[in-house]
Amino acid sequence: MFGLKKWRRNRWMKRPFPDDWESILYQNVPYVQHLPAKMQTKLKGLITVFLKEKTYEGCAGLELTDEIRVTIAAQACILMLGVDDLSYFYDELRSILVYPESYVVKIKNRHDSFFVQEGFQKRHGEAWSHGNVVLAWDEVKKGASDIHDGQNLVFHEFAHQLDYEYGATNQVEDQYEDSQFLSWARVVGNEYKKLLTALHKNQQTLIDSYGATNLAEFFAVITECFFEKPRQLKNEHPALYEQLKEFYKQDPASYIKS
Numbered sequence: 314m315f316g317l318k319k320w321r322r323n324r325w326m327k328r329p330f331p332d333d334w335e336s337i338l339y340q341n342v343p344y345v346q347h348l349p350a351k352m353q354t355k356l357k358g359l360i361t362v363f364l365k366e367k368t369y370e371g372c373a374g375l376e377l378t379d380e381i382r383v384t385i386a387a388q389a390c391i392l393m394l395g396v397d398d399l400s401y402f403y404d405e406l407r408s409i410l411v412y413p414e415s416y417v418v419k420i421k422n423r424h425d426s427f428f429v430q431e432g433f434q435k436r437h438g439e440a441w442s443h444g445n446v447v448l449a450w451d452e453v454k455k456g457a458s459d460i461h462d463g464q465n466l467v468f469h470e471f472a473h474q475l476d477y478e479y480g481a482t483n484q485v486e487d488q489y490e491d492s493q494f495l496s497w498a499r500v501v502g503n504e505y506k507k508l509l510t511a512l513h514k515n516q517q518t519l520i521d522s523y524g525a526t527n528l529a530e531f532f533a534v535i536t537e538c539f540f541e542k543p544r545q546l547k548n549e550h551p552a553l554y555e556q557l558k559e560f561y562k563q564d565p566a567s568y569i570k571s
């Protein structure tokens with residue numbers, strides 16, 4: 314039925330937030346303490362919706378607990394705090410796979426059409442384009458514990474998920490003619506090129522150098538910076554800050570002091 318999802322989500326938003334979830338939230342995700350009171354209440358509602366709807370899977374023998382579920386949900390939901398209409402809420406997310414710690418994957422590097430090199434790579438997390446987010450639990454906790462270092466695995470991987478759902482970086486690549494998207498495409502595209510140039514000249518950058526990998530990584534990295542180093546980002550990259558403020562409909566520079 315049309316609108317049923319939104320109706321159901323709005324009901325879950327009003328559910329009382331259990332005490333044990335509350336302790337986990339404030340202990341593991343110190344970011345929450347810096348949010349204005351109204352946003353903290355909204356976050357708890359969003360976490361309830363997230364935990365009602367989204368599927369988690371423990372990998373490599375990891376037993377899922379409320380601590381794991383709430384800590385991940387809280388950070389994924391911080392990205393969504395600006396959203397008013399809950400008819401859409403990580404709808405393409407199929408499953409969150411959680412490993413106890415960084416995991417090793419077998420990779421294939423294709424050098425040309427004949428020679429394929431196989432190797433292994435250690436990963437903290439990843440987001441697949443068909444809606445699976447993979448996270449290492451130890452890295453989730455590490456990312457949440459320091460809210461000012463600009464490194465947060467859950468923000469990073471869920472930014473990829475949002476990019477996949479909303480096509481944020483596709484719009485940069487395609488330079489859509491729509492005027493609203495055009496300024497997004499122009500600013501994000503220019504800032505990406507500025508990062509590449511700065512790194513080429515061996516300059517220090519506020520935006521982590523991993524963002525130079527490609528546009529999708531750039532978007533994930535600037536998301537981490539926007540939420541954890543908002544004041545520096547606003548000072549050094551005001552146009553980019555404005556675009557992210559518009560995208561996330563949040564203004565963390567007004568409450569996250571760093």
Ligand SMILES: [Zn+2]
Pocket residue numbers: 469473529530533
């Ligand atoms: Zn990434």
